[in-house]
Amino acid sequence: MVQHLSPPLDLSFAALSDATRRGVIDQLGRADASITSLADKFQMTLTGMKKHVQVLERAGLVVTQKVGRVRTCRLGRSGLRAEAEWIEAHRKLFEARFDALDEIISEMKLEESDESAS
Amino acid sequence: MVQHLSPPLDLSFAALSDATRRGVIDQLGRADASITSLADKFQMTLTGMKKHVQVLERAGLVVTQKVGRVRTCRLGRSGLRAEAEWIEAHRKLFEARFDALDEIISEMKLEESDESAS
DNA sequence: TAGACACTGAACTACATGGTTCAGCATTTA
DNA sequence: TAAATGCTGAACCATGTAGTTCAGTGTCTA
Numbered sequence: 670m671v672q673h674l675s676p677p678l679d680l681s682f683a684a685l686s687d688a689t690r691r692g693v694i695d696q697l698g699r700a701d702a703s704i705t706s707l708a709d710k711f712q713m714t715l716t717g718m719k720k721h722v723q724v725l726e727r728a729g730l731v732v733t734q735k736v737g738r739v740r741t742c743r744l745g746r747s748g749l750r751a752e753a754e755w756i757e758a759h760r761k762l763f764e765a766r767f768d769a770l771d772e773i774i775s776e777m778k779l780e781e782s783d784e785s786a787s
Numbered sequence: 788m789v790q791h792l793s794p795p796l797d798l799s800f801a802a803l804s805d806a807t808r809r810g811v812i813d814q815l816g817r818a819d820a821s822i823t824s825l826a827d828k829f830q831m832t833l834t835g836m837k838k839h840v841q842v843l844e845r846a847g848l849v850v851t852q853k854v855g856r857v858r859t860c861r862l863g864r865s866g867l868r869a870e871a872e873w874i875e876a877h878r879k880l881f882e883a884r885f886d887a888l889d890e891i892i893s894e895m896k897l898e899e900s901d902e903s904a905s
Numbered sequence: 906t907a908g909a910c911a912c913t914g915a916a917c918t919a920c921a922t923g924g925t926t927c928a929g930c931a932t933t934t935a
Numbered sequence: 936t937a938a939a940t941g942c943t944g945a946a947c948c949a950t951g952t953a954g955t956t957c958a959g960t961g962t963c964t965a
Contacts, residue, residue, distance in 0.1 A: 679804050686801035687953085691873070698880030705911060715912065717954055724952090738911045738962045748881035753874045755809070756867050762816030763866035805923080823941060833942065835924055842922090856932045856941045910963075921952075926945105933940070 681752050684728035689713070690721050694730060694744065701743040799870050802846035807831070808839050812848060812862070819861040 684690055689711055696702060696710065708718035722742055725731035729747040733740050802808055807829055814820060814828060826836035840860055843849035847865040851858050 677806075678809065679806060682800050682804035683952095685873075686797050686804055688795075688797060689953090691796065694877055695880075698877060698884065703911075713953095714955065716914085716956085719912075720953075735912085738960095740912065744881050744884050746885070748885070749874050749878045753871075753878050755803075756871045756874055759812055759816060760867045760871050762813075763862045766816060766862050767864070767866070801922095807923090821941075831923095832925065834926085834944085837942075838923070853942080856930095858942065906965100908963100908965090911961090913958105913960075915958090916956090918955080919953090922950080923948100924950105925948080927947105928943105928945090930943075931941090933938100935936100935938080 678751060678755060680728040681730060681747075681749075684724050684730055685752070687721070687724075690725055693718075693721060693725060693742075697731065697742060697744050701741050703739050703741055705739075707742065796869060796873060798846040799848060799865075799867075802842050802848055803870070805839070805842075808843055811836075811839060811843060811860075815849065815860060815862050819859050821857050821859055823857075825860065 685694075692711060693707055696707065702710075704715060704718055704722060707722070708715045711718065713721075722731060722733060725742075726733060726745075729745050730749070731742050732745045733742045735741075803812075810829060811825055814825065820828075822833060822836055822840060825840070826833045829836065831839075840849060840851060843860075844851060844863075847863050848867070849860050850863045851860045853859075
């Protein structure tokens with residue numbers, strides 16, 4: 670069984686970097702939707718919305734299925750898991766760095782006021 | 788208290804969509820670094836690395852400070868907090884949807900193979 | 906069966922991105 | 936003070952993106 674090896678983070682973060690696409694994800698979190706209904710909701714041509722959906726699909730964030738003449742979009746299986754992992758891991762790095770550097774920064778501030786005082 | 792200093796998610800997700808820049812963040816998680824040392828590490832011209840750092844800086848993920856002729860980069864204060872929040876909130880949406888739709892999805896997979904030629 | 910509807914694809918515009926080179930400028934250092 | 940170092944900015948190139956219009960194709964529905 671070939672489980673979708675989640676596409677590289679490049680694709681999903683790029684997909685998330687657009688407010689319209691984040692909006693689409695938000696929307697699909699509430700209910701599945703056709704391309705047309707999404708295009709309406711975001712005031713955009715059908716063709717334009719189709720491109721956004723394709724970006725989301727390539728990133729594995731959305732899957733689509735065409736039934737009759739309607740293509741229905743829903744959230745994808747990969748479910749932001751890899752993205753959440755990367756972010757969480759690095760958020761900890763950020764915090765660790767700040768703890769380590771807080772002293773240095775306050776030192777720096779002393780020196781600054783030192784200078785301006787002289 | 789929501790601090791709205793943090794630049795829009797557009798910028799930070801776009802910044803994260805490049806492997807080099809994720810590598811830089813990774814690197815800065817270990818130690819601060821000059822532009823030159825980062826350029827060396829990622830085998831890139833100084834100018835190229837400078838652009839990446841600027842992208843990270845605009846996204847609030849990195850701050851830099853020039854002392855003498857050396858510009859030192861370190862992780863920024865915003866610390867991926869807003870990004871983590873967005874992702875976590877929506878990851879829950881994904882899961883909720885799957886719980887509700889598991890049966891339908893397995894049906895879909897049958898039809899998907901029908902359709903994947905397009 | 907005719908017309909409306911939902912999508913698809915090609916082509917185009919305008920602009921952003923990732924990378925380069927080259928020519929500087931300012932700061933160290935020998 | 937001359938040379939090396941570290942960064943900066945302009946300019947260029949190839950490619951990608953966000954959006955459009957227009958001309959289809961296939962599917963419903965009256």
